Structures are given as C-alpha cells and as structure tokens.
Amino acid sequence: MKLEVVLQEAKKSFFSGTTRALRYTIVFAAVLILGCFYDLLTVSKIVNDANAYISSGSSTYIISDAGKISGKKCELLNNLNGVQAALAVRAEKNKLNLIALPSAPVPVYSVSHSAYKMFLNSAPANQGVYISNTLANTLNLTVNSKLSTPGKTANISGIYSWPSDGRRPGYDYAIVSPTIDNDVFDECWVKSWPTLNKIGDVLKTTIIDGRSSSEESDNNSSSVQSSNVANPNQANGANGGVAGSSAKDTSNIFQLNTTNGFDFSGLDDYNNRTTQNIFFIILLISVFIGFAAIIIRRIEFASAMHAGVKKTKVLLQVLAESALWIVPSVIITLPIVFYFAIFESDGDILSFVNIAFRIIVSGVFGALLGVVLAALSVREKSLFKYFKGR
Amino acid sequence: MKVLLEKVAHSFDEKTFLFKDLNYDLLPNRTYALVGPSGSGKSTLLSIIAKWLEPAAGDVKYQNIDKINWVFQNPHGVANRTVLDHVCLPLLAQGNTERSAQRQAKEFLELFGLLNIADSLFKELSGGEAQRLMLARGIASKPNLLLVDEPTAQLDTKTAISVSDRLTHLADKGAIVVIATHDEHTRDACTDVIDLVNWAV
Ligand SMILES: Nc1ncnc2c1ncn2[C@@H]1O[C@H](COP(=O)(O)OP(=O)(O)O)[C@@H](O)[C@H]1O
Ligand SMILES: [Mg+2]
Numbered sequence: 001m002k003l004e005v006v007l008q009e010a011k012k013s014f015f016s017g018t019t020r021a022l023r024y025t026i027v028f029a030a031v032l033i034l035g036c037f038y039d040l041l042t043v044s045k046i047v048n049d050a051n052a053y054i055s056s057g058s059s060t061y062i063i064s065d066a067g068k069i070s071g072k073k074c075e076l077l078n079n080l081n082g083v084q085a086a087l088a089v090r091a092e093k094n095k096l097n098l099i100a101l102p103s104a105p106v107p108v109y110s111v112s113h114s115a116y117k118m119f120l121n122s123a124p125a126n127q128g129v130y131i132s133n134t135l136a137n138t139l140n141l142t143v144n145s146k147l148s149t150p151g152k153t154a155n156i157s158g159i160y161s162w163p164s165d166g167r168r169p170g171y172d173y174a175i176v177s178p179t180i181d182n183d184v185f186d187e188c189w190v191k192s193w194p195t196l197n198k199i200g201d202v203l204k205t206t207i208i209d210g211r212s213s214s215e216e217s218d219n220n221s222s223s224v225q226s227s228n229v230a231n232p233n234q235a236n237g238a239n240g241g242v243a244g245s246s247a248k249d250t251s252n253i254f255q256l257n258t259t260n261g262f263d264f265s266g267l268d269d270y271n272n273r274t275t276q277n278i279f280f281i282i283l284l285i286s287v288f289i290g291f292a293a294i295i296i297r298r299i300e301f302a303s304a305m306h307a308g309v310k311k312t313k314v315l316l317q318v319l320a321e322s323a324l325w326i327v328p329s330v331i332i333t334l335p336i337v338f339y340f341a342i343f344e345s346d347g348d349i350l351s352f353v354n355i356a357f358r359i360i361v362s363g364v365f366g367a368l369l370g371v372v373l374a375a376l377s378v379r380e381k382s383l384f385k386y387f388k389g390r
Numbered sequence: 391m392k393v394l395l396e397k398v399a400h401s402f403d404e405k406t407f408l409f410k411d412l413n414y415d416l417l418p419n420r421t422y423a424l425v426g427p428s429g430s431g432k433s434t435l436l437s438i439i440a441k442w443l444e445p446a447a448g449d450v451k452y453q454n455i456d457k458i459n460w461v462f463q464n465p466h467g468v469a470n471r472t473v474l475d476h477v478c479l480p481l482l483a484q485g486n487t488e489r490s491a492q493r494q495a496k497e498f499l500e501l502f503g504l505l506n507i508a509d510s511l512f513k514e515l516s517g518g519e520a521q522r523l524m525l526a527r528g529i530a531s532k533p534n535l536l537l538v539d540e541p542t543a544q545l546d547t548k549t550a551i552s553v554s555d556r557l558t559h560l561a562d563k564g565a566i567v568v569i570a571t572h573d574e575h576t577r578d579a580c581t582d583v584i585d586l587v588n589w590a591v
Contacts, residue, residue: 001482001483001485002485005482005488008488009479009482012471012475013471016468016470016471016511017470018468018469018470018471299466300468303466303467304479304483306459306460306531307459307479307480307483307527307530307531308457308479308480308483308484308531309479309482309483310483313483381442383442383460384437384442384460384462387462387464387466
C-alpha cells in the first residue's frame with residue numbers, strides 16, 4: 001500500500017466521521033486546558049487562602065504587657081516593609097454604660113491612630129469611635145450616628161466586623177476609641193504579610209522601659225535601638241509566639257487568631273506546585289484518550305489487516321488521523337491558556353507558561369503513545385474474538 | 391497447494407470434544423461444504439483451519455497457502471464508509487492505484503449484485519447486502535484459502551443460490567473454499583461435503 005493511499009484512507013476516515021475528530025478534539029483540548037488551569041487555580045487558591053489567613057488575624061501578632069507599651073513606638077512599626085497595620089491597644093477598666101442599653105455595659109478599647117487599618121477598610125472620614133457591627137445592629141446605629149452615655153456623646157466614625165472565626169474574642173461587642181498615640185498602652189498589634197521574621201523581637205521594641213528582647217541579645221540598654229526596628233529580618237532566631245522568658249520580662253506575645261497555625265503553608269505549596277504529578281496525570285489521561293480513540297475501532301483495523309493491509313500502514317494511518325484531532329486541540333488550547341496567563345493569572349506568568357508548555361507536551365506525547373499502543377495491540381487473528389466480544 | 395488436517399480434535403473444556411480424529415486434505419479447485427447441526431463446531435473448525443485457534447489435539451498443515459480470508463457469519467464494516475471503499479481496501483493493500491482498485495472492486499460488486507449500491511454507506515445496508523459485501527471483500531483479497539461461515543443465513547433463496555454459485559466459481563480459479571452452511575442449495579453446489587457428525591464424539 002502506497003503512502004498516498006494510506007493518507008487518502010486517513011482523509012476518508014476523517015471526512016466520513018469515522019475518526020470522530022471533533023469529539024476527540026473537544027475532549028483532548030478540554031484535558032489540556034484543564035491541566036493548564038489546574039495550575040492557574042492552584043495559584044489562585046493559594047492566594048485566596050493567604051488572604052483568608054491574613055484577614056482572620058492569623059498574621060497579626062500581639063505583644064501584651066499591661067501599662068508598658070509605648071503607643072508611639074508601636075505606631076513606628078507601620079513604617080516597616082510588609083506591615084499592614086501597627087496599633088497600640090488599651091482595654092479600659094470601666095465599661096461604658098450607654099443610655100440606650102443601660103443593662104449591658106460595653107467594653108471600651110483605647111487605640112492609637114492607625115487602628116483603622118486593622119478595624120476598618122479605609123481611613124474614616126470623620127473623627128469618632130468605631131463600634132462592632134453586633135453593637136451597631138443591636139442599637140440600630142450607623143456611621144455618623146451618635147453614641148450617648150450619661151456623661152457625653154460620641155460620633156461613630158466606623159463600624160467593624162469581628163467574626164467568630166477563631167480570633168481573640170472581646171471585640172465582637174465593643175467600642176474602639178482612638179486616642180493620642182503618645183500614651184501608654186497594654187498591647188501592640190502588628191499585622192504583616194508576609195509575617196515579619198523575628199516578629200517577637202520587633203514587638204518587644206515597643207516596651208517602654210526597653211528591656212532586652214531575649215537573653216542572647218546584646219541590646220540591654222534602656223532604649224530601643226532603631227536598627228532593631230528597621231531591620232528585623234536581619235536578626236536571627238525563632239519567630240514570635242513565645243512568652244517573654246526573662247524574669248523582668250512580663251510581656252506575652254501571641255497571634256490574634258491562633259486557630260490557623262503559626263505559619264501559612266501555602267507559600268511552600270506555591271513553590272512546590274510544579275510537582276511531576278500534574279504532568280503525569282495529564283500524560284495518563286492522554287494515553288487513555290489516544291488508546292480509546294483507536295481501540296474502539298479495533299474491528300475495523302483488524303479487518304483491514306485481514307484484508308491485507310500491513311500493520312505498519314495501519315499505524316501510519318492512525319497517526320495521521322490522530323494528528324487531525326491532536327493538532328487542533330493544541331491550537332485551541334494555546335490562545336485560551338495564554339489569554340489567562342496574561343490577563344487572569346495571579347502568579348508569575350513565566351512560570352505558568354512554562355508549566356502550560358510542559359502540560360501540552362505531556363498531553364501530546366501521551367495521546368500519540370496511546371494511539372501507537374492501541375494500534376500495535378490490534379491483531380488480525382483476534383478479529384473473530386473482537387467480533388464475538390461486541 | 392493444500393491444507394492437511396491431521397487427527398484434529400477440539401474441546402473448550404478439555405472434557406467434551408466437539409470432534410475428534412478429524413483427518414482431511416483440502417485441495418485447490420474444490421469447494422467444501424462444512425455441515426452439521428448448530429453447535430456442532432463448524433465455526434470452531436473454521437478458526438482451526440485458519441490457524442486462529444490452536445486445536446486441542448492434532449495438526450493443521452499448510453502447503454503453499456499464503457493468503458487466507460475468512461468471511462464471518464455476521465458482517466462487520468465501517469459504518470460511514472461506502473460499499474465501494476470496503477471492497478477497494480484489499481485491492482489497495484495489494485498495491486493497486488486507487489483507479490485500478492475501483493475498477494476491479496466494481497467487478498466484484500457486480501458479481502454479488504451490489505454495483506447499484508456502490509456509493510451507499512455500510513450503515514445503510516440490509517443484513518443480506520452487508521453479508522454479500524463481506525463476501526465480495528473476502529474474494530477481492532484474493533485468498534488461496536477462503537473460509538466462509540454461513541454465507542446464506544441472511545439471504546432469500548434466490549440470492550442464496552446465486553451467492554453459492556459465485557463462491558463455488560471461485561474454486562474454479564484455483565482456491566480452496568470451505569463453506570460452513572446449513573443450506574441445502576449451498577451444500578449441493580459444493581464439490582465435497584464435510585459432515586461433522588462423522589467425527590462427533
Ligand atoms: N470460545 C469458546 N469457549 C467456549 N465454548 C465455545 C467457544 N466457542 C464456541 N463454543 C462452543 O462450542 C460449540 C460449537 O460452537 P460453534 O463452532 O460456533 O458451532 P457451529 O458453528 O457449528 O454452530 C458451541 O456449543 C459453542 O457454545
Ligand atoms: Mg457457527
């Protein structure tokens with residue numbers, strides 16, 4: 001059988017619909033596209049997880065040392081790279097008796113001026129206090145409503161939400177009241193991303209009498225060295241989350257939300273996502289598709305061999321036919337994948353393109369392998385068996 | 391050119407034998423009617439003669455047989471390919487150009503009364519047409535040994551007679567033809583009869 005006759009047969013198979021090229025183009029393109037999107041989705045899932053981790057308060061660390069936190073020093077931490085909010089907090093001893101709610105006094109927290117970065121989405125338009133949304137709902141208050149106590153009246157400049165997602169309770173029904181920074185507080189909160197290296201040491205710089213942050217530290221002066229604040233990442237040692245250990249040190253460091261762990265594991269996931277798994281899975285699926293496309297026609301090919309067509313010619317014919325759905329699948333996949341890589345990808349475009357390229361290569365190789373394996377497995381002498389097995 | 395069946399026996403369960411000690415020489419220019427009741431092992435013996443199935447005992451020997459064709463009882467074809475395509479394939483495989491293959495194919499179609507539906511698709515054929523098509527294709531592959539399983543099962547008497555005629559004529563061109571059949575006309579058209587009852591166990 002001449003080569004042009006083989007190609008002619010492939011062409012007739014294609015145009016008669018025997019190849020089912022449209023079906024396999026759709027299926028195979030879907031596999032390739034999904035394979036590429038799997039990577040895209042993995043990245044965006046990691047980004048979402050990171051956002052959830054941050055907004056739940058897991059990346060917010062608190063140093064607590066009643067009456068010993070400098071509001072000014074705490075506010076200074078807002079200048080560090082990666083810090084999203086640094087605020088000093090003081091729980092007021094006396095709860096507030098609201099006129100509208102005489103039976104249930106409300107806790108009040110005085111905070112330094114950057115507190116809005118923690119509690120609100122944006123800087124408040126007006127001066128005033130922030131109240132939790134549960135309190136706002138109970139009293140039917142909105143931004144710019146007035147909050148009245150027997151003694152005075154305060155403007156409400158913001159309403160914050162404090163979901164019970166494992167974060168520290170006590171703020172879900174409370175008033176947060178900005179006060180002057182140059183004051184003494186109980187706590188300094190630092191929300192950062194990525195979480196500051198040596199966050200514990202960074203936080204300890206806000207303690208007023210400047211005790212050393214740890215025993216190894218050679219900084220035992222009473223003032224905090226500015227280099228310690230400016231370059232926290234250069235310091236060695238463990239992350240925060242440990243209680244102060246020296247006898248004089250009464251400070252305590254903890255996460256605002258401890259339920260999600262110290263570390264966000266997604267970062268490792270991101271770096272390790274180029275595992276061989278996805279390539280291998282795509283390869284297997286493609287082998288399966290290529291194999292299936294040919295093996296369901298085994299009677300046709302065994303019969304052709306029985307009619308005298310050599311197996312090598314059958315192999316050539318099925319390769320030519322398969323090219324007629326493999327190539328269009330790749331042609332469909334490329335623009336879609338590159339569109340998303342350029343316009344929708346959250347991650348690094350080059351690494352995505354690199355992975356997409358390898359996924360497509362695995363897929364094409366797998367499909368061809370499946371086609372070849374199927375064609376080689378068809379035996380003329382099994383024709384009768386295939387036939388009875390229908 | 392010869393096929394020698396030597397003490398051939400077969401059993402699917404190694405206990406009950408369909409036939410045993412079957413000795414037979416199949417010769418060119420002859421047409422053998424392979425008869426026996428349904429289930430007596432006609433199709434099984436065909437697959438043994440084709441060497442697609444190893445007999446439980448005995449031997450099948452070929453002398454100068456290089457091309458076998460077996461036309462099954464149930465026709466199988468490619469649904470969306472034409473009648474002409476089906477018969478052209480063995481001719482193309484023999485190295486003919488498309489034009490020459492088509493010319494010869496039409497002769498085979500003519501022989502089985504299929505020329506008028508040469509452009510029909512396989513899926514459009516009746517059972518009898520499909521069966522005749524497979525015969526035409528089998529003959530077009532120009533075998534030395536042609537095995538045919540129940541060729542007239544799906545044909546009306548008149549067509550059946552003409553088909554057995556065609557098959558027996560093939561033997562005149564030097565082939566060995568073995569036809570498993572129930573049909574009296576077919577049997578009568580053959581030169582020899584192999585009745586499996588003679589070797590049944
Ligand atoms: N592959 C097989 N495995 C087991 N039994 C089989 C197989 N093929 C055929 N048989 C049995 O062998 C017997 C003969 O079958 P077959 O050769 O098709 O008979 P015939 O063609 O004469 O009707 C039947 O009883 C059938 O069920
Ligand atoms: Mg049978």
